[in-house]
Amino acid sequence: MIVVMSSGATEEQINMVMRKIEEYGLQVHPIFGVEKTIIGVIGDDKTKIVETMAGYPGVEKIIPILKPYKFAARETHPEDTIIQVGDVSIGGDHLTIMAGPCAVESREQILNVARMVKLAGGSVLRGGAYKPRTSPYSFQGLGEEGLKYLAEAREETGLPIVTELTDPRKMELFCNYADIIQVGARNMQNFVLLTEIGKSGHPVLLKRGPSSKIEDLLLAAEYIIKEGNSQIILCERGISTFETYTRNTLDLSAVAALKSLTHLPVVVDPSHAVGISSIVPSMCYAAVAAGADGLLIEIHPNPNSALCDGPQSLDFEKFYATMKTIRKVASAVGKKVG
Amino acid sequence: MIVVMSSGATEEQINMVMRKIEEYGLQVHPIFGVEKTIIGVIGDDKTKIVETMAGYPGVEKIIPILKPYKFAARETHPEDTIIQVGDVSIGGDHLTIMAGPCAVESREQILNVARMVKLAGGSVLRGGAYKPRTSPYSFQGLGEEGLKYLAEAREETGLPIVTELTDPRKMELFCNYADIIQVGARNMQNFVLLTEIGKSGHPVLLKRGPSSKIEDLLLAAEYIIKEGNSQIILCERGISTFETYTRNTLDLSAVAALKSLTHLPVVVDPSHAVGISSIVPSMCYAAVAAGADGLLIEIHPNPNSALCDGPQSLDFEKFYATMKTIRKVASAVGKKVG
Amino acid sequence: MIVVMSSGATEEQINMVMRKIEEYGLQVHPIFGVEKTIIGVIGDDKTKIVETMAGYPGVEKIIPILKPYKFAARETHPEDTIIQVGDVSIGGDHLTIMAGPCAVESREQILNVARMVKLAGGSVLRGGAYKPRTSPYSFQGLGEEGLKYLAEAREETGLPIVTELTDPRKMELFCNYADIIQVGARNMQNFVLLTEIGKSGHPVLLKRGPSSKIEDLLLAAEYIIKEGNSQIILCERGISTFETYTRNTLDLSAVAALKSLTHLPVVVDPSHAVGISSIVPSMCYAAVAAGADGLLIEIHPNPNSALCDGPQSLDFEKFYATMKTIRKVASAVGKKVG
Amino acid sequence: MIVVMSSGATEEQINMVMRKIEEYGLQVHPIFGVEKTIIGVIGDDKTKIVETMAGYPGVEKIIPILKPYKFAARETHPEDTIIQVGDVSIGGDHLTIMAGPCAVESREQILNVARMVKLAGGSVLRGGAYKPRTSPYSFQGLGEEGLKYLAEAREETGLPIVTELTDPRKMELFCNYADIIQVGARNMQNFVLLTEIGKSGHPVLLKRGPSSKIEDLLLAAEYIIKEGNSQIILCERGISTFETYTRNTLDLSAVAALKSLTHLPVVVDPSHAVGISSIVPSMCYAAVAAGADGLLIEIHPNPNSALCDGPQSLDFEKFYATMKTIRKVASAVGKKVG
Secondary structure (H helix, E strand, C coil), X not given: CEEEECCCCCHHHHHHHHHHHHHCCCEEEEEECCCCEEEEEECHHHHHHHHHHHHCCCEEEEECCCCCCCCCEHHHCCXXXXXXXXXXXXXXXXXXXXXXXXXXXXXXXXXXXXXXXXHHCCCEEECECCCCCCCCCCCCXXXXXXXXXXXXXXXXXXXXXXXECCCHHHHHHHHHHCCEEEECHHHCCCHHHHHHHHHHCCCEEEECCCCCCHHHHHHHHHHHHCCCCCCEEEEECCECCCCCXXXXXXXXXXXXXXXXXXXXXXXXXXXXXXCCCCCHHHHHHHHHHHCCCEEEEEECCCHHHCCCCHHHCECHHHHHHHHHHHHHHHHHCCCEEC | CEEEECCCCCHHHHHHHHHHHHHCCCEEEEEECCCCEEEEEXXXXXXXXXXXXXXXXXXXXXXXXCCCCCCCEHHHCCCXXXXXXXXXXXXXXXXXXXXXXXXXXXXXXXXXXXXXXXXXXXXXXXXXXXXXXCCCCCCCCCCXXXXXXXXXXXXXXXXXXXXXXXXXXXXXXXXXXXXXXXXXXXXXXXXXXXXXXXXXXXXXXXXXXXXXXXXXXXXXXXXXXXXXXXXXXXXXXXXXXXXXXXXXXXXXXXXXXXXXXXXXXXXECHHHHHCCHHHHHHHHHXXXXXXXXXXXXXXXXXXXXXXXXXXXXXXHHHHHHHHHHHHHHHHHCCCEEC | CEEEECCCCCXXXXXXXXXXXXXXXXXXXXXXXXXCEEEEEECHXXXXXXXXXXXXCXXXXXXXXCCCCCCCEHHHCCCCCCEEECCEEECCCEEEEEEECCECCCHHHHHHHHHHHHHHCCCEEECECCCCCCCCCCCCCCCHHHHHHHHHHXXXXXXXXXXXXXXXXXXXXHHHHCCEEEECXXXXXXXXXXXXXXXXXXXXXXXXXXCCCHHHHHHHHHHHHCCCCCCEEEEECCECCCCCCCCCECEHHHHHHHHHHEXXXXXXXXXXXXXXXXXXHHHHHHHHHHCCCEEEEEECCCHHHCCCCHHHCECHHHHHXXXXXXXXXXXXXXXXXX | CEEEECCCCCHXXXXXXXXXXXXXXXXXXXXXXXXCEEEEEECHHHHHHHHHHHHCCCEEEEECCCCCCCCCEHHHCCCCCCEEECCEEECCCEEEEEEECCECCCHHHHHHHHHHHHHHCCCEEECECCCCCCCCCCCCCCCHHHHHHHHHHHHHHCCCEEEECXXXXXXXXHHHHCCEEEECHHHCCCXXXXXXXXXXXXXXXXXXXXXXXXXXXXXXXXXXXXXXXXCEEEEECCECCCCCCCCCECEHHHHHHHHHHECCCEEECHHHHHCCHHHHHHHHHHHHXXXXXXXXXXXXXXXXXXXXXXXXXXXXXXXXXXXXXXXXXXXXXXXXXX
């Protein structure tokens, strides 16, 4: 921790700050510069207490030096974490394709989609049963019925399923059905939910919130790991910016950044990020080239009649074609689909 | 709803889209322009179904005309909603000052603060007992013990209390303690929580999410009203932008916009928005001048030792002085404190 | 300057960095922490050279301590700068109202507006003769003819004029006509233009760019001051954010921040910021309450037929009414119009 | 153009708006919906005038239907524009690598780099002679001397050069030296400069401004094309967002969007976008996979001693390795380097 004193700080103020830091049991190392004095503070995590001194007279600002997350940091765990879900390995040099509709709409729809995912070479089936929607008047999902259809699709195809949990009171229900529990972007900082998932030990796909910094995402992961669960897949899905042409702005540099900052696998959801199906294939290729460990792709047998997010879904033909190029790009950057 | 066909759309594509819309039981009104054809769709809320047609061949985009929220709209409820909490009226020409610490830290602290709020002319006591924090290693609040201290402070001073709920399983507990339940910015789109609060009928203070548009905030309010609860106070508390000097960017034009779009009262939390106590008073005055119905101000007997958000808290002396100018500004724009 | 070494940095790397810094003629002060080593660097402005070392092996990041602007900083010039333009004083406890149309459209229009500005108590006439417009197909202004009409309006009413310069080759022309030269938001980092204006010594109104941080604005001002011209009025006019209801997001906390960081006067342009005339009055009041030294308000005799930015212009009646409340709010915060 | 009347608009207001539109010589097509009336306006570009009616009584908003740019639109020019600079073709299925230092620092440096670019398979040499810098105290470039060194490097290697112009008064000078004139992000809306470049007919590389929408970039291009110059290469280089880990947020979905909206070639500058050299290679691969027609890569013989932007520059070894993978990714998406 570094305390920067303002250029007008008096000797007395500087001494007061140093005394206070020492009272906390920390070591101070003042550096008296030409214009300003800075105070280095030593003492590991315990230096965090110094942050509360930002309002002291003469203090200009306080700069943390240590990363605020520990267990999620690559510094403390240099090798890639590989998450095993049934036969599927996520992380390392695997590229995992998770595909399916935004929402489970019917038994027939999800069975159809699951077969297509399998056929095209995907590894995980995605689909929402409980849908958080911006408007209360939009389709909110089939609920438990949807989970049952997903389970049936898994039984037939062998594909593990990932589906979104929004209510901590449904934790047990989801543990029975889902192979990977998804935390949606809107719930990335729903710490009540994160803590429950942490306790469950269940694999989780944690989506980045639309206004969350990379560091906030890692701190959200830390809430889960802290409870003993490091089965976490991070997911970039676009951030809020001034650009309105795409729904969100897909931040692919976050993928490369995350791969260097953390050992957890990082996947990308281009469908939600851009919201326009004609751009989705290009963004799939770009995400793979950027180093993603997997993709979450929305597909639908008939996007024009989808109850949710049709405009961003690929139909079967386009998905199949997209998978072909994905394989080539993956190979170019040393990854292997599946 | 308006469907804009792309400039290259064929007659056949245009006819297909119109047929489909009519199949939904809606009326079509095509306008054949020089470069493009647009199709007006009539049929009230039911036109929403047309949004799913965004991916049809030849369709460039679909533009909604009706506001997506109903009960929250001033169009459907022209007079200001005034919310009564004990003796306190929120909305109309009242300016309601809600003040207190970020977190309840001890019985003594909250009692002290409550007396100060009362003395300075504030109407509501704020204070968090369950604190959602970006880092799992930060102070998370005193829990139910904190709620008890708040209740004690209310008993002594008569000030109603507002405190944040983060867990739907604690709904009943909060109904017992809180006069106004706060939904924090991170939970603005926690629809599970919103629905529970809607059912409870309890007054609620709903904070705008850091990446939520004005319309998203009104849709979140709609989740609550739809369940029969229109005791909603909206709160602007800063949005995520590229500027890093302040913690968030306080969006005061949202206050003026909201006052025209909705009948619900709108308050402002300058403390969380800017995160720097020296700027907070100016932002209090600006918020009042912008037409806010109230302020949420963080105060602390000793900001330098606060366990949470000390740097943005006013001490008693500054709060008292700030209140004086608030009264003058309120009077200049036709509002009355209390 | 502080160099933070990564937690895995070797002793050799740390020594290499320190040697290099010393070669630059600077002093090093290493602090060996529990997890990381940081190196304090002393030597005034000359420490800037150390920033180029960010890519050295073992270096995690480099943190500047000194503010990058000097002459614009309040630290080096504690009293408010007051700019004198004819009889008008800008800064200190003066609140200067600058009003007029977005674009000069005709002799009659600008004369009419000038009289109204005078009548309502405004001090400066604004109006664009050369208009930078997002689309090349929009009205681009009357050019020199517009400047002549502005001069005529000044002659009649005595109001000094502020008008935008976009071309460094027109510097001389503008010095003949304008009392205050405006640098538009799009040109805030047009350093060629800033340098010319700096050399001219002419009073300048410098608008903040839509994606410029507060610090970038101060550095743009520094380009001008560095040439010997400190007659600079800063102007907040909204920043680019994800919110689309208003044209830009007016950042009033920047006003309070700027007033503490710099001695230069700060004015606000609510008209361009929000782009909706019905919200402009509230934002005028809020800006004054936030501590602005002046306002730039768009008015038009007939906003519905304006060639530029009609939707955000006030007509005479609304401007007159708005001025009344502005006076009251100004008085509440200790400022005086004029 | 569509005029949406507010739900409370009176018959008289609706008639007034329609009359006014007809006075402009345009056709009106009203659609009387259940809650609102909308008015379709026909008449090609001339409908633009209707935008000025946004403030009319009863008008809620005005929605343009036609794209505001014409010559830049793929709709009016379906085939890819391919720009020929000496032997180099930019656009179509070519992937053009433009590489070099941020700033020309010396004759030796630029000659060295040019040889490296040639050796690694790059096609164009980049390097700044006039550097616009946020701070007036940063290195501002060698000026004309830098241009001369660039020309010498071209002579030796045969590589065409791209370099940034910031001053319209230097147009002629640049036409003598540069093969491609670069307009920097800060000058994207410097319309004076764009117009001069338009008149010159010289090939231009136009960088997207950090807060410019995709549409704004196309309108800036339109300023150049309108003068008769369609030799324009667009460049995505990151936008301003709340994320601070990277310098800007590289918006690769803009590349895919631009490729569908315009016939002009689109290149990407990952170095300036992210500002961290270790992430640059991944972003090069991602940009190619996203469909970019070229890359602008910063390289430096010794990044640690660069006078400008060292931290984001690749050294020769990394550049050479990056080029290898670029070739593989290009091939995976059907592009060819060179």
